[in-house]
Amino acid sequence: MKSSRREFLKVSVAAGGGMVLTLACRNVAKASGSDRLEESHAVNPFVQLSTDGTVTVTISKPDMGQGVRTSLAMIVAEEMGVDWASVKVVQAPGDRTVYGSQGVGGSGSVRGSYMSLRRTGAAAAIMVKSAAAQAWGVEASACKIEGGKVVCGSKSASIGEFAQAAAGLTPPDPASITLKDPSTFKIIGTPRHRVDNLDIVTGKGHFGLDAKVEGMLHAVVARPKAIGAKAVSFSDTESKKVPGFVQAHLLGSGVAVVAKSTWAAIKARDVLKVEWTAGVDPTLTSDSLEAALTKAGVAFPNVTGAKTIEATYTLPFLSHAPMEPMNCLADVRADSCDIWVPTQVPDGVRDMVARKIKLAPSSVKVNVTLLGGGFGRRLLTDYVDEAVAISQTVGKPVQLIWTRDDDIRHDRYRPASLHAMKGGVDASGTPIAMYHQVMLAGDDPSSQWKKVGLSYQMGECQLLESGAACPVPTFAWRSVENTYMNLVRECFFDELCAAGGQDPVKARLALITNNRLKGTLEECASRAGWGKPLAKGTGRGVACFAGYGSYITQIAEVTLREDSTLKVTKVTAVVDCGLAINPLGVAAQIEGATMDGLATTLYSAITLNDGEIEQSGLAAFGWARMEDSPTIEVHVISGGDSPGGIGEVGFPAAGPAILNAIFAATGQRLRKLPVGNTVA
Amino acid sequence: MLESFTLNVNGKDHKVEVLPDTPLLWILRDNLGLTATKYGCGVSDCGACTVLVDGKSRKSCRVPVHEIENRKITTLEGLAKGKLHPVQQAWIDEDVPQCGYCQSGQIMAAVSLLSNTPDPSDEEIDRVMSGNICRCGTYDRIRKAIKRAAKAGAGQ
Structure with a gap:
């Protein structure tokens, strides 16, 4: 039985006057030739046009700092042709029957609602133009909306004046709607401040x-x-x-x-x-768990190559620790x-x-x-x-x-993991093999496992998975499996480059399989001044990531200071997330995820002793502070007409870029996280 | 036993009946309904609860009410006088907030920093602002916003 989605528009008169337009969706299951209606619900967008010209967009997705209350509204405003200043947002209550799936995760909100939001905005514009055309006795095709005004020849009026009349019209079939040519966008792709800023800086933000x-x-x-x-x-x-x-x-x-x-x-x-x-296991400690993970490893196949290397990486459990418990x-x-x-x-x-x-x-x-x-x-x-x-x-x-100690001690954590790596380079020093054994710890290691492809073309490349069940509850953490998979891959690739005497950027460029990822690497290397001389004790490290429909390269600079402490001084990021709806919001997500990568690489860990979580506060868990913050430069490059995900994208390459920079600065490979901010 | 205290918050006196060890944070939030000041840790780790006491930043989760009678307490709600404080304006202009939860404390800490050091260096910003955690990682924009506010004369 195949099912298909069919969208349709509903219109009604707003309380207090004006038009409410709802894009709804029927999931139709086709059984033996006859259509059967399964369910119908709105797909996110509720757009209200008030008689004063104010446009109110109902945001069905929660905003946790990723900026959907801004970006989703921008998409509607674009197709409606209204001024951004006339747009307001309201938050939808939880209701699957009205809003469909409202969950936010997997960097999916913008990607999942981009087209339906555009169609709703465009439909609202069509209806307003029709209402204006009827009032003025002209063809609707002769009307256009610009800056919140309907314009036809010398006639011009606020769209709000036609809100009531538009509410009485039959909405168009969403499938028939012609959307704007992206090259004419005036709001999408332009930097916009978060809509909640004024509330947040005056204390009116309601958490x-x-x-x-x-x-x-x-x-x-x-x-x-x-x-x-x-x-x-x-x-x-x-x-x-x-x-x-x-x-x-x-x-x-x-x-x-x-x-x-x-x-x-x-x-x-x-x-x-x-x-x-x-407790369920009073003998459980981080050391006993690491020993169990080590034991879970299997023998590597023979690795060909002029030179082979092996390495083991360990990553701890992580608490999510959002600021609001x-x-x-x-x-x-x-x-x-x-x-x-x-x-x-x-x-x-x-x-x-x-x-x-x-x-x-x-x-x-x-x-x-x-x-x-x-x-x-x-x-x-x-x-x-x-x-x-x-x-x-x-x-x-x-x-x-939940007090903060509740929050840290009773989370479901990012799984701890141990990674056994083996790889080789050929006679010319080119990486030709990478074997990656992943041993995950947690109450359900298999649920956290996903096969992650390698971004580089290598003769031999294989993933071997395993796990150690232990009673520590685990769950998805920003970018999920990519938090550990990409870190280890990108660091070990760097190790192979060093073993073969290759430049980490040049070696990546030679082997990278995706042109958009390659584009971010080339641009980032250029922006970060890769190859330019640095002061003694300072090094650059590079790492790449492709996922959630987006591509990123980050280059970190790390300085070893006289007191043996490490300081990440600068991170340059180049991200290709397709069409960036709000470049300022995209940059914010990359900056924030970069800090996440820095904090978890240097400081953060949940550890176990006597069957208990050892940490109970933010200081013990370890987080980055202002003094740790590098200058972060984010360059957003365009990669087409459809948006990619962004919330998770900045994390997976940030940590390995920093670790590779620490190697460049100090000659030390730090493989047990968190590595701290001092080196011996 | 509950005791009676008079607190001066944002220029207004408030009488409250509370336990004498109640942290200022919970009086602001639970008794006075001033919810801009946030709970983040309760142990002075994170700074989400930062307010000004006689113009200096204090972490209100560790300030018991009996210590602060007759002192002038300023919360984020009392910062704008007719128009936004230059620090608030700088926060908007640099588009600082992500989730926004810590920003009340960050803004109050920055106001205190600038009133002591009108033109702070990076090192001075690091030293003073490292008492405030931002889990979203907005530090680089906070730094830019503080410099912008300094230029706008926030510390004058």
Whole structure:
């Protein structure tokens, strides 16, 4: 049975006047020649044109800093032909039946909605022009929209004047709509500030923890230190002495502590006495895990070549650690439920909550706030589940907050990994073989495994996978498997270059298989001054990455300072993400992901001892600060008329570029991450 | 026991009944509804809760309420006087925020830096601003924004 998507437009009159245009979609399953309607829902775009000319775009995707509230609205505004200043955005609540999939991850939001957003904007323009043509007694084809005005010969009026009339017209068939020629774009491809900037710099940005309802209580959860431990019983005798304490009760993940203020909840938790079961493996340490991973390795095949080398890389578990810790405000009532939550999956939250409390999804309202970071963590809904359970138990609205130690200790982590590498170069020094054994650690190593192709043409190249199951919960982390696969590949390729006496840029250019990736490498080498002399103790390193429909090369400069500390002084990035909707937003994502790459290469690690996560705060986990920040230059080059992904793209090559630069600066290959910022 | 305190926040006196060890952060957020000041760690690691106390930056998650009666507290909500503070304007002009969660603390730390050092060097920016973590990695734009604000006379 084949299914196909068919789009159609719906129009209605806006509350307060004007037009609301909705692009909807039917998924039609074709069975034995007859069409059968499976489901229909809107695909993201809801566009409202008010009578004052204001255009309001409903953004169905949450914004965690990736800038979709800006970029998605830009696409609609472009095809409508309106001024960017007249565009407003509103955030959609979680609702799969209206908005389809609302999840944000895999650098997919712009790629997934680009064409449907354009069609909606274009349809709105067509209807406004038709309304204007009727009013003026002219042909619609003679009308055009420029800067928010309908223009026909000497006639000109704000599009808002036709909003009401347009709402009474029949919308066009989306398939028949002719879209703008990209060479005429006035908004797409131009740098635009994030739409939320003014709110954020004045403190009006509304994040999850800023949600508030009348009569709301505050909750934290006492959680076990040992992985997999459960609460058996508790005593709240001391907690009861904390003014404002309301109650404590057992919860699947520990003991919920509810109070009238956040501080009272935290204090009451501090003095709560909990009896925990033993963890699932009290002997588990990072060293025992590394030994298990090493043991999981297999013998390499014979590697041909004039010279062969081997190396082992180890990468730690990583916490997502977004700045805004997990939180959720839940108000569960007998017949309905309201949720306020920073989530990457608004529709998933609604479905999960409805199932949990046995209500129809239509009785659950999921209000989506700004997200204080995501990085994959907010694809999980564990914290929503807890908030709902607590609100249900106490019968009041409850805001659950995970304190930072909860967040670091009870994440689902990027898997730890061990990589055994073997490769060879021929008599001329050209890399001709690379074998890559990946041993992943975590509660589900296979789910984190994906075959990742090599960007270089080499005679022998093979991936050998394995894993060590251990009770550490793991999950997707910004750029998922590419966080470790690309780092190790790009560093080991650098090792092969050194073994063969080859220049790392020239060797890559000779073997690179994708022309767009090659284009970023050539441009980046030129921009970064590759090959130009550097002061003693300073080195450059290069790394490339292709993925999510985009291509990037990063070149880092590292200086070994007199006190033996390393400083990444500069990173130059050249990215080809196809059509960059908002080059300023693209650059921001690459800058940020570069800092992610720097932090996780030098500082960040989650480690284990006695079956417990050892870190409980940001300082212990390790993050980059202002003093670590290099100058980051991002050059966005155009690679065609369709957008590629960008949120994850800046991460995978940043770390290896830095490690390769450390080698160039110091002669040392650092293969056990995090490497720290000092060298012996 | 709950005790009564009077706090001067953004030029206005507020009376609150709280535990005397309650950090200023939670009074601002839970009692006064001033949510621009963010919780990030509770242990002075991240700076998301940075406010000004008598013009100097303090991490409000570690300032107990009993320490700050009769002091002048400024939060991000009280920074703009009629028009945006030059630091706020610079943040917009450099398009600094990504997720935006830490930026309240970053802006307050920058205001404090510029009031002491109107034309800071890179090293001075590094030293003062390294108390504030940005998980999105906006540091390079923050640095540019501070220099822009300095040029606009933010520290004058």
